[in-house]
Amino acid sequence: MRVISQILLLFAGSFVFSQKQIHIELKAPSFENDSLFLVFPTVSKSVTSLFAMNLKGNNKNVRSFANSKGAVISVQSQNTISGTFQCPMPMMMMAPSKDGQNGFQNSKVFFIENGILKIEVSDKDLTLVLPPDAIINKDYKRLKEYLHQADEKLKPFEKNNPEDVKNKEKLLQTYIKNNPESYPAFWEIVDDFSKYGFHKDYLSALPLFSKKLKTSSCFKDFEKILYIENSTNVGGNFPEIDFGTEGNITKATFSDHKLTLIDYWSTTCKPCIEGLPELVKLYGKYKDKGVNFISVADEKTQPRMELANKIFRKNNVSWKNYFDPAKEFSKKLNAAGYPLYILVDGNGKIVSREVDRQETLESVIEKHLN
Template identity: 25%
Template sequence: MKQLLLWATASVLMLTSCGKGTSFAVKGKLTDKSLDGKVLLLQKMNFETGETKVLDSTVVKGDEFQFKGEAKEEPDFNVITPKVPDGKTPSMTFVREPGDIVIEEKAQQGYTVSGTKTNDQFQKMQSDVLALQQKASQVTTQEQQEALIKQIVGVVFAYAKENMQNPTGEQLFGSIAYQLTSTQLKELLTNARPAFTQKEQVKMLQKSVEAKEKMLSSNQYQDVEVVDVNGAKVSLSAYVGKSKYVLVDFWASWCRPCIEEMPHVVAAYAKFKSKGLEVVGISVDKDKESWLKAVAENRMSWIQLNDANGNASQIYAVQSIPFTLLIDQTGKIVAQNLRGEALEAKLSELLP
């Protein structure tokens, strides 16, 4: 859950756009005058590959900096970073588009971007998301966190809907797609450019979301093929729909929240195994050695399977881990994402 909050906020903290003609100007103001003389780089970002391309550079004068240039192409992401990272100068992302753009560092909220239509839209979205994140840092229950995530998705959805004809909307689409309903997904793709809707990743995403909705509407688990610790193919149906409740736990050795949650799963398994609980761990690790090492170190004595090819994760639309499903003896999904005290409470209710 925290991963998703962090992940959604990180995606939102990188965007902006609009103006007159084809020229643009960025005027920036920092809070630290000791940065005078620092070299800043203007870079174009490719959110799909993570690559950047240096477009220009400038020198901070006092606490101010400027960039000027042409924005003849469609609105796109640019980021301003220090040439030499110093831990003081922030990385500031905006949408390169015609007009006068103002970037101002703020002591309590990072930085703000304004001056053009799309940048103003983005700043409002960013402010709303940050406010929700602050609320999230104060809540303690899973229900409260899920409600805040839903609100964050709604804020980002509204921005993406207005900007699906340019890369800013397309990139935000990717950050929330798995949290959307099929209706919302269609709403965004209806507004998108044909070239975007024909991307293989987008087509796969549509299928995944539709499969998830079908699963949730029927409350029945979907059978998937994964591999066991020996590399043999095995179906989830080999363990589900028998005589026990089954907790399916998607996790990975590199996922800190997964490892932090594991003692709760160990305790639940020890307490409820004799009462009719089975646990099926599905790791998304690609490195077998790391996977099995984590299994041993965390005393995970239940069934261990692997989804390195992502098939099961796609069918269940797993976007963040840990992700769990509690399935009854008939194959009905009775709960999702139970963790900590919530997991024990539900199991105590079902297996007194």
């Protein structure tokens, strides 16, 4: 479930001087003697590492769940959540749906801030009441009102009109110029990257923030993610990947072929497996025209590797499949979803990069062959 697997990352860690103190005083009378979850917004796997909050061990009625990747609150009349965080960041309250049959429902996004933050969940719909003096939350409300019309044209985790994305980023850059210390504006870029994919406008926006904001670990870590994404996007060079005893991918891998299609997949990815027969057909059509195929499976355990090989044998796959136990591929290419198709020319330059867009592969191959 995306809500559980992608939206949050809460983990315990060592205290460092740059961390801020968090102290949430929560009231949720409609959920008394029930449970609420403290979670991060829905994001792609590529940015979950940015979200981190250390809960202190003396939080009464608050405990971690899902291998410390979330926090569950056993709601009492008064609830205190304390800990540390690297920088102000967005969060949500989550609870089972009211009918108990349709998964989970989420509150609107709010920001944790330094110091005491008093929050009330006023009803079973998870309506939040925040204090009027919560500066960062006021900034977030103002930002979302400013971006409302641009947001209305965009659909999360879908293919959007590039001009609509560009229009939003222009508005966002104007906001940052006027509000260079706005953490909500920074996290809006993170959110856009997660939901709409990489755009060079994100890199243009980062220098507009204040020196103070740029010193935060959140900013520095995201900047690294964008630089990796930029260098391995269309026009960039495919990096060398070492798969250990499995072998490697180097620039020489591509030199004997006009094009090479890299297929990044997993045995847990249903579209990856269902799409294999079509990939086999494409390979049969283009292998004698100078197009090579390589698959990289995001698997590290022996049972999963054996399953991957079984799936390939069943579909008569004859091209090379590598395993990536050390996560070399995902780290160097910031690969966050499956299936990921990367088309590389004979010089090792990336000419196409698409997630879950198999239906366009043939036209893309034809375009670059011609």
